[in-house]
Amino acid sequence: MNFTPIEAHIIQGPLDAFIEFALPLVILGVLWWWAKRAEKKPK
Amino acid sequence: MNLSLPWPRDSVLTFALEIGIVAVVLLVTGIQMRRRGRRAFATRLLAGTGIAGTICGVAVLAAFTIAPTLPTPFVPFEAQFVTNPVPDTPENIQAGRILYQQNCVVCHGAQGRGDGPAALTLNPRPVNLQLHVPQHPDGFLFYWIAEGVQGTQMPSWKDKLTETQRWQIVRYLHELAALTGGP
Numbered sequence: 135m136n137f138t139p140i141e142a143h144i145i146q147g148p149l150d151a152f153i154e155f156a157l158p159l160v161i162l163g164v165l166w167w168w169a170k171r172a173e174k175k176p177k
Numbered sequence: 178m179n180l181s182l183p184w185p186r187d188s189v190l191t192f193a194l195e196i197g198i199v200a201v202v203l204l205v206t207g208i209q210m211r212r213r214g215r216r217a218f219a220t221r222l223l224a225g226t227g228i229a230g231t232i233c234g235v236a237v238l239a240a241f242t243i244a245p246t247l248p249t250p251f252v253p254f255e256a257q258f259v260t261n262p263v264p265d266t267p268e269n270i271q272a273g274r275i276l277y278q279q280n281c282v283v284c285h286g287a288q289g290r291g292d293g294p295a296a297l298t299l300n301p302r303p304v305n306l307q308l309h310v311p312q313h314p315d316g317f318l319f320y321w322i323a324e325g326v327q328g329t330q331m332p333s334w335k336d337k338l339t340e341t342q343r344w345q346i347v348r349y350l351h352e353l354a355a356l357t358g359g360p
Contacts, residue, residue: 153184153188153192154184154188154191154192154195155191155195157192158192158195158196158198158199161196161199161229161232162199162202162203162229165199165203165221165222165225165228165229166203166222166225168221168225169203169207169218169221169222169224169225170218171221172217172218172220172221173215173217173218
């Protein structure tokens with residue numbers, strides 16, 4: 135039997151919050167910047 | 178070796194969902210840009226879709242394999258990757274067993290199922306160690322024993338037990354979870 139209620143667990147720290155919420159935006163930004171850079175390359 | 182992510186399944190799945198949205202945004206934008214004739218931009222946006230999609234897939238895979246299934250109480254980054262300096266010997270496990278019986282059984286129970294004599298009086302109830310121990314790296318277990326768990330009645334043991342004793346308990350907890358066959 136599992137006695138552990140979900141309330142026993144505390145939300146993680148700032149690093150975890152960054153990875154969970156900000157990192158996807160950072161990845162989007164980097165990929166977008168990388169894609170945009172292709173247009174600016176001289177032919 | 179107990180391979181486990183320092184983030185719980187819920188967090189990893191949230192991350193995977195967000196990366197999935199990023200992949201969709203890149204895909205839709207890439208298709209639009211191709212239609213507008215901005216081929217170089219579109220090609221890289223579509224490549225980005227593949228990269229984001231791969232990250233999403235890996236995150237989903239990790240969430241259902243090596244991520245703990247319950248949210249994890251806070252552990253500082255520097256404490257997360259500490260390994261057990263106490264050797265995995267019968268003497269240390271036996272020492273951990275004695276310390277566990279002296280200090281932990283009253284709440285966590287003899288089998289570590291969170292059903293010790295004092296468990297019913299506690300709110301929240303003590304955690305089921307058979308469930309938790311296999312899911313968390315040693316650094317986490319040691320930190321929770323040393324510092325206690327905020328918001329619960331799990332106390333700090335750093336002033337009552339030496340560092341070696343706390344690590345011996347971590348050794349015994351793995352033995353306990355393995356011997357009793359998990360949850």
